[in-house]
Amino acid sequence: MKNEALETHLVRRADLWAVPKATPKQEVYADQDERFWQANGVQKPTGCRSEVDSCLEEIQVLDGNEYVQPADSNDLLTGEVLEINFESNALESDTLGLVIAQRQSLLTTFLFYQALDYMGSDVGNWFARLERTAAMYEGNSFLGKLRGIKVQGYSMGQQRWKTIGTIRERGPLASDVQVVRVPGNVKTDQFRLKMIRGNYRIDYVALTGLGKQVEPLKMSPASILYKGERDTAALLSLTDSTRTLTTLPGDVYRLQYKLPNTKDYAFFLNSKGYYLEWMRPQWLRESKPGKLTELIFNPDKTLEDLAPKYKKIEQKMRKLFWQSRYATPSYQ
Numbered sequence: 001m002k003n004e005a006l007e008t009h010l011v012r013r014a015d016l017w018a019v020p021k022a023t024p025k026q027e028v029y030a031d032q033d034e035r036f037w038q039a040n041g042v043q044k045p046t047g048c049r050s051e052v053d054s055c056l057e058e059i060q061v062l063d064g065n066e067y068v069q070p071a072d073s074n075d076l077l078t079g080e081v082l083e084i085n086f087e088s089n090a091l092e093s094d095t096l097g098l099v100i101a102q103r104q105s106l107l108t109t110f111l112f113y114q115a116l117d118y119m120g121s122d123v124g125n126w127f128a129r130l131e132r133t134a135a136m137y138e139g140n141s142f143l144g145k146l147r148g149i150k151v152q153g154y155s156m157g158q159q160r161w162k163t164i165g166t167i168r169e170r171g172p173l174a175s176d177v178q179v180v181r182v183p184g185n186v187k188t189d190q191f192r193l194k195m196i197r198g199n200y201r202i203d204y205v206a207l208t209g210l211g212k213q214v215e216p217l218k219m220s221p222a223s224i225l226y227k228g229e230r231d232t233a234a235l236l237s238l239t240d241s242t243r244t245l246t247t248l249p250g251d252v253y254r255l256q257y258k259l260p261n262t263k264d265y266a267f268f269l270n271s272k273g274y275y276l277e278w279m280r281p282q283w284l285r286e287s288k289p290g291k292l293t294e295l296i297f298n299p300d301k302t303l304e305d306l307a308p309k310y311k312k313i314e315q316k317m318r319k320l321f322w323q324s325r326y327a328t329p330s331y332q
Contacts, residue, residue, distance in 0.1 A: 001255055003247040004325040006280075010244045011237075011273035016257045017216035018265040028266035029099060029179035029208065032165060036216060036268075037179060040093050040209035047085035048205070055082060055202070062101050062175070062204040071107060071198030073311050076303040077145055080197040084205055089188045093209025096188055097179035098151060098165075101204035104172045106317045108199070110310050111142055111303075113283065115295060120287025123279060130296070142299035150194040153186035161192060172321070175203050181210065198314070216268065217260060225254040244273065249326040 003009050019028045019036045027039040048055040050069065058067035072078035089096065119126040148168035155162045165180035182188060188207065224234045234253060237245035247253070259265075295302040 001247075001253045003249055003251045005275070006249050006278050006324075006326055008276040008278070009247045009273060010275065011247065011271065012241070012244050013270070013272050014221065014238055014255055015270045016219045016221075017268040017270050018219065018260055019216045019268065020214050021264045021266055022211070024264055027208070028214070029097065029177065029210075030268060031097075031179050031181065032167060036214050036266075037097065037181075038211035038214055039097070039099075039179075040211050041091045042099075043086055043089070043091055043207040045084050045205055045207075046087050047083075049083045051080055059084070059202055059205045062177075064203065066103075066175075066201040066203045068105055068201040069197050071105075071196075071310060071314060072307060074304065074307050076107065076111075076196070076198075076307050076310060077300065078197050079194060082193040082202070084191045084193065086189050086191075086207055089207070091207060091209040093211070095184075095210040096182040097208050097210045098182060098191055099177065099179050099204065099206045099208050100149070100151070100167060100193070100202070101175045101177045102149065102167065102169070102200050102202050103175045104170055105199055105201055106172055106314075106321055107196070107310065108143055108146060108170060109172060109321070110313075110317065111306070114306065114309075115142070115292060116277070116279070117283050117286045118288045118292035118295065120284050121279075122287070122289075126292065142295050142303060145299050145303065146196045146199050148195070149200055150192075151180045152192040152194060153182060153188075154190060155183075155186055157185045162186070175201075177204070179208065179210070182207075217265070218270070219257050219259075221255045222258040223256045225256070226252070 001011070001014060020038075021028055022038055027042070028036055029039055030036050044060050045056065048059055048067075050067070052069060055067040058065055067082070069080060116123060148166050150163045151165040151167065152161045153164045154160070164183055164186060167176075167178055167180070169176045169178070193202070193205075220239045221235060224231045224238070226234060231253070234245050237243045238255075245253075291302070
C-alpha cells in the first residue's frame with residue numbers, strides 16, 4: 001500500500017475478503033450492494049453501438065482497451081447511450097447478471113479541483129459551510145449530476161426500457177467489476193448503458209449465469225511491514241476500528257494476510273479511509289466565491305459554462321494525471 005500522491009492519507013481499514021467458489025475456475029462477482037454471487041459461464045456480446053460508432057472491440061475483453069467518448073464541447077451534462085446485443089441466451093441458469101467493468105475518466109477530477117480553485121485560500125471555511133448546509137443542495141450537487149451508469153433492459157410486460165440497476169462507483173485509477181442482476185421479465189438479448197458522455201471508461205461487458213449468493217470470509221491484516229520491519233503500531237491502526245493509519249507521500253506498507261487453506265476463493269479488497277488535500281499555489285489564482293456559489297446551487301449552468309475549459313485540457317489531462325505521482329522507492 002503506497003501513498004503516491006502529495007496528500008495525507010488516513011486509512012481506517014484494508015481488509016481482504018475471501019469469497020468461496022464451487023470450483024477453482026469459477027468466477028465470483030459483487031453487485032452494487034456488496035453481495036457476492038457465484039457465476040456459471042460467460043456470454044460475450046455480439047454487438048455494441050454508440051451514437052458515434054461500434055464499441056464491440058473495446059468491451060469484449062477485460063484488457064485495458066476501453067471505450068470512452070470525448071465530453072461534449074458545449075455541455076458537460078450531455079449524455080450518451082450504448083446499445084449492447086447478445087445472441088439468444090445460451091447460459092444454463094435461471095438468473096442472469098450483466099457484468100460491467102468500468103472506471104471514471106478525469107471529468108469529475110477536473111470539476112473537484114475546479115471547485116477547490118474557486119474556493120482559493122478560503123477552502124477550509126468553504127468545506128465547513130458545505131458540511132453545515134448539505135441538506136440545501138443534497139441530490140443536486142455538480143458531482144451528483146453526473147449520475148453514474150444506468151443499466152437498462154427491455155421489459156416485456158411494460159413494453160418499454162426500464163432501469164434495472166445503477167453503477168455509481170467513482171474513481172479513475174482502476175477498473176471496478178460489478179454485476180447487475182437481470183429481472184426475469186426483461187429480455188436478455190439487448191441492454192442499454194446510459195451515462196454522461198466522456199465520464200466513464202467501459203472495458204468489459206458480458207452476460208453470466210448467477211448461482212447462489214455466498215458470504216465472504218473477512219480478514220484484517222495479520223502483519224504489516226514498513227521499510228522491511230514489522231510495524232505493530234500500523235497493524236493496530238488497521239485492526240482497531242477506533243484508530244486510523246496516517247500515511248505521507250512516499251510511505252510504503254506491505255500488508256500480509258493469513259489466507260484460508262483451500263485455494264477455491266475469489267479475493268476482494270475492502271478498504272475505507274479519506275485523504276487530506278494539499279493545496280498548491282496554482283490552485284489559489286482563481287478564487288471566485290460567486291462562481292463557487294453558482295457551481296453549488298446552479299450546477300446545470302456551470303457545467304455548461306465549464307465545457308470549453310475542460311475540452312482544452314481533456315486530451316492531455318490523463319497523461320498529466322499519471323505523471324503527477326510522487327516518486328518513491330520500492331521496499332521489498
